[in-house]
Amino acid sequence: MEPGDTPGESRIERKKKETRQKIVKVAVDLFERQGFNNTTMEQIALETDIARKTLYNHFPVKEAIVDEYVRDLSKGLAKETIETLHRLPDTRSRLLTALDKAYEWVEMNPELVGICLGYRFKNMCHGAGDNGGETGTQSMMAEIIRQGREEGEIRRDVSVKLLVTQLDVLRGTVVLGWLSDSSQYDLRQEIAKLVDLFLYGAIDREGHQG
Structure with a gap:
């Protein structure tokens, strides 16, 4: 073999x-x-x-080739990153580290990412689903959420799959916005805000406490 x-x-x-x-x-x-x-x-x-x-x-199309290329890279990045995540203190720091690593590559390859995301969303709109299976970033997020559950940080009444899907929708929206106009915000800073939105919701915690 x-x-x-x-x-x-x-x-x-x-x-x-x-x-x-x-x-x-x-x-x-x-x-x-x-x-x-x-x-x-x-x-x-x-x-x-x-x-x-x-x-x-x-x-069937060129876009499918790009999608597979990006998926393979995503799995490679995930494999490099996943071992370091267990040493971090909490779910927030793990998500920030994992997504920051992923979007470092996104910033360097915006054209390929745009083609890939466009292809995936087109398939979803036509009911084809995500035939390529779980990406490396999705597998990292799932592992982070599972670890957060074990440590009592993440609620258990919502499935890991649904939580990953919700985070995927949020990050996909942010990336598509950045791809359409990269001057409107710093991608990785916006991803950090997204992580806080996902973990803590839309409530203004400081204002709410005051």
């Missing part, structure tokens, strides 16, 4: 995975060299040395 292979994975499944990885690598290289809009599926098939039908069997 080669490094990166999954136990129990068949030869056909491994071949499919290798082909998908090759497509993503070639396509992203083309996007970087000549731009997303100037790259066609036909060029990707030619550069990958596969039939167009094979390409479309794996990815």
Whole structure:
């Protein structure tokens, strides 16, 4: 078994995975060299040395390739970050650290992020759901919420999945706003406000106490 292979994975499944990885690598290289809009599926098939039908069997549109690329990066970032989170003192500091790390990459790759989010929201609007499964950032948020529950910081009467979904909607809205006009606010400062909104609600705690 080669490094990166999954136990129990068949030869056909491994071949499919290798082909998908090759497509993503070639396509992203083309996007970087000549731009997303100037790259066609036909060029990707030619550069990958596969039939167009094979390409479309794996990815129906260019945006799906970007989505998979971003998901893979997200999982890699999550793997690097998750071990450090357990050493932090509370849920707030863990969420801030995890999201700050994720959005550092977002700030450096706004075009790819915009394409990816647009593709995901389009699928959701058409009832296709999120076929790519849980992202690395979502898995980190779920782990943080589970740890917060164990420590008595997060309520238990709402499912982890629903809490992650609510946080996802909030952060997606913030990122889309920033992508449309990055001058309107500092992305990571706004994400920090979002974390407080998620954890503490919209009540003005200082004013309420006064």
